Amino acid sequence: MGERKVTVAAEVGLHARPAATFVQRAKLAPMDISVQKPHGGGPVNGKSILAIMALDVRQGETVVISAEGEGSEEVLDELAKIASTP
Amino acid sequence: MTTVLAPVEGAAVGLDAVPDPVFSAGMVGPGTAIDPLRGPGKAVAPIAGKIMKLHPHAYVIVGDDGKGVLVHLGIDTVQLKGEGFQLLAAEGDRVSAGQPVVAWDPAVIEAGGRSPVCPVVALDALPAEVTGVTEGTVHVGDELFRWE
Numbered sequence: 001m002g003e004r005k006v007t008v009a010a011e012v013g014l015h016a017r018p019a020a021t022f023v024q025r026a027k028l029a030p031m032d033i034s035v036q037k038p039h040g041g042g043p044v045n046g047k048s049i050l051a052i053m054a055l056d057v058r059q060g061e062t063v064v065i066s067a068e069g070e071g072s073e074e075v076l077d078e079l080a081k082i083a084s085t086p
Numbered sequence: 087m088t089t090v091l092a093p094v095e096g097a098a099v100g101l102d103a104v105p106d107p108v109f110s111a112g113m114v115g116p117g118t119a120i121d122p123l124r125g126p127g128k129a130v131a132p133i134a135g136k137i138m139k140l141h142p143h144a145y146v147i148v149g150d151d152g153k154g155v156l157v158h159l160g161i162d163t164v165q166l167k168g169e170g171f172q173l174l175a176a177e178g179d180r181v182s183a184g185q186p187v188v189a190w191d192p193a194v195i196e197a198g199g200r201s202p203v204c205p206v207v208a209l210d211a212l213p214a215e216v217t218g219v220t221e222g223t224v225h226v227g228d229e230l231f232r233w234e
Contacts, residue, residue: 016108020113020114024113049115049210050138050146053154
């Protein structure tokens with residue numbers, strides 16, 4: 001299982017545009033994507049905008065994105081980049 | 087099947103008309119948008135359920151079947167940091183369809199240089215699951231679309 005621990009940089013947190021961008025990329029991945037907060041919250045389905053919104057990740061909070069399978073490292077890199085984009 | 091009601095009065099114009107690609111490209115989900123009547127009004131819950139997320143400028147109601155509907159009051163209104171919006175309910179509250187959630191005035195939003203158009207989105211829905219989308223004049227509580 002691959003993981004990326006990233007700090008969410010967007011002012012609005014992982015909501016609205018960042019959340020939509022994240023989920024849109026996650027949906028393209030063939031494998032399951034999960035997102036959780038290290039100190040409680042989740043894991044939730046990274047392909048669900050509702051689940052990501054419910055996770056309620058604020059600016060400056062850390063999330064762990066997980067995936068496994070062929071191509072998962074590349075997917076995780078891209079998702080980590082989206083989540084850490086201001 | 088969930089019937090999604092118009093949260094505000096105005097003209098249903100479709101997501102294509104929203105000046106934000108996150109909505110117009112359907113990235114958040116399918117649905118429509120309402121160009122609201124200018125003047126003080128109350129935005130209501132489009133479905134019955136629990137207020138999962140409540141910002142002054144946007145809210146998500148999740149029904150008992152797990153379906154979540156997002157109402158976004160204007161575009162880029164997160165920048166207003168709540169100014170011009172009055173919460174009439176609280177996050178976690180159970181609401182009936184048509185129950186007021188936020189009081190606002192689209193005219194004030196527009197005067198501030200922002201679009202007051204309101205996307206109403208079926209979160210995580212496939213485009214084909216949204217049917218019967220109303221076009222044109224809608225009153226608060228009118229049927230806006232169906233989520234199969």
